[in-house]
Amino acid sequence: MATGQKAQTVSAPWSILRPKERRHRDLYVALLFLAPSLLGLFLLQVLPIGTALVLGVSEWNIIDPVKFVGLKNFVEVATDATFYHTLENTLYITVGLEILNTLLGLCAALLLKNAMRGIDLYRTIYFLPLITTWAAVAIAWRYMYSLEGPINAMLGPLGIDPIPWLSRPEWAMPAVIITITWKTLSWKTIILLAGLQSIPNEFYEASSIDGASRLQQFWKITLPLLSPALFFALIIGIINTLQIFDPIFIMTDGGPADSTRTLSYYIYTRGFQNLRMGYAAALSWVLFAIILLFTLIQWILQKRWVFYQ
């Protein structure tokens, strides 16, 4: 990031005024300015992460004392059928969401890029789902999905029989994916819109003089130059999807028949419904490892498709 690099070279001017006293004077001032942050970092990050390491190799149900059990939790994860099932669900929701979100987010970005009448209003509308409260909109979606709800009522005239969206295992995950897409696609749009706006207009002008069609321009100019933004949105998007909670809590509670229980929701179930804190902590480290793995794989693969100017 350009500003980040700039910061490295910024040197405090008072260092010129008082060269010898500089380090110490700043250190004490810095401690004062940083004191609340350091306290927060310790209480909200360092201590919890350390505790999570300990919990991962322990057994604890909150009431009895913590018991050290070594790698037992991780061995249990490796043979836990529900864990593998939630892993499949996680893969399903992640792939489904990434495809839908990227395609629709890109379409929305291409639409919102144009200077048309009412564009500011359109942008606001497109961003509304992203900012509103998950709990509120997920409840609305839950009712919209009901057998006699508005979605089935609209599908009826198209000749589609009422779909048991949230009550059948094969429909619940698609329903959840559709809702999360509605809620989060404009996050992709914002990133991709910024990417689109940074492509110089001359590229399009020059290529159209050379007789390139719209479609050719899209494949040869827009897509390659947008690839860094696509890559970035893909990485962060997957990290966010892997940690989804609210819509599943409200709409399905992991059901029916565990069909929407993702790994993150499984952590919640084990930790806070079954009070197996140690096992939940071990699962959370597995989630962390999966996030790292996903990110690493994409980082390696990016050489093949991401084009940096």
Add this chain to the structure above:
Amino acid sequence: MKLRRRETISLQLVTLLGAAALLFPFLWMISASLQTLQEVESFPPIWIPEVPQWANYVDAVVNYNIGRALINSAVITTVSVVGQLIVCSLGAYAFSRLRFPGRDTLFLLFLATMMIPHYVTIIPLYTMVWSAGLIDTYTALIFPGLFSPFGTFLLRQFFNQIPISLDEATLIDGGNHWHIYLYVIMPLSRGGLGALGIFSFLGIWNTLFWPVLVINSKELFTLPLALAMAQGQFVTLIHIQMAGSVIACVPVIVVFLMLQKQFIASIALSGMKQ
């Protein structure tokens, strides 16, 4: 790119269709919140209520705990956002303007904690809150919102754009770092503070997971928690629940309309948070 007239019209049409699809759940929410129970349960669904039942909102606020939850959410969010802005701006000032041994290492540690998923820290955080006897308190709801490594990082980026010569001028005039922070950096960083402000506002106002864990009693429910818990309790009262949902969304939309530019700019800048 110059567009032909026909293209412009079809583009506008597609954009309009997309907007309608995205707006539909909100419209349905509002419509359902103004219907009678009989109307909201009828099939085929009634799209526009015959007589808008504004009393549903009064009912939700007075009889179904939404009023209390609204106050709780407002208090918790205000305290957390103001606190987070203060804590993060002080920290960001140190990273942006002061030189001390280990500064870059410490900053790297701040960034590194952003990579750790929420799920890793939330279990220990819960056990800490539990051990401290803070379950079911405002403190448990507020203190995790007071600090954010992301916020420190974001504000540092904004602070770094302010010319250092302004610091020098303040120092020459006999000011100290506190003066620079308060009278130079903060007033010049309204954009950054607005960006972090809306991020943390949305994050804290909308959060459900943490309140689900640490709050049991109805008196302390935040709005998302009250809405989620109403699911089981008043499962048939769709119209009341939808009134509650509208009430939860309105403040978010108002704040978003005020700070939309900062919000979009900082997502594009940092890409964090969904």
